[in-house]
Amino acid sequence: MAEVRKKVIEDKYNTKSIKTKTKTKKEEKVVKTVKKKEEKTTEKKGLFTKFRIFCHGVASEFHKVHWPSKKDMIKYSIATIVFVIFCGLFFYAIDIIFAFIKSRF
Numbered sequence: 001m002a003e004v005r006k007k008v009i010e011d012k013y014n015t016k017s018i019k020t021k022t023k024t025k026k027e028e029k030v031v032k033t034v035k036k037k038e039e040k041t042t043e044k045k046g047l048f049t050k051f052r053i054f055c056h057g058v059a060s061e062f063h064k065v066h067w068p069s070k071k072d073m074i075k076y077s078i079a080t081i082v083f084v085i086f087c088g089l090f091f092y093a094i095d096i097i098f099a100f101i102k103s104r105f
Helices: 014-044 047-064 070-104
Strands: none
Touching: none
16 A cells, blocks of 8 residues: 655744634633633522523513514404314315215225
8 A cells, every 4th residue: 555645834924823822812811701601600609690591581582572563463263263174174185975875885
């Protein structure tokens, strides 16, 4: 088997030292954020605090809800009732047809 050798490229401008400096700064930021997260997760929270956080989350999600107007609600209700009636009649007709076929043969 032939041996594959990697070609070494000369670093004329010494970019390795530049790359390591930027990496270390980024790594320091990541390490700091990870430590902060670990500190937050290791703190024990009481039942009342957990309930308060839950209620705050529910309230914030409640404000994001788009409530339909009365006119839209009437349209949606009528469309739902018509769809349910249509599906009921469709399956009733299919049942009658299969019952008729079964009684014939």
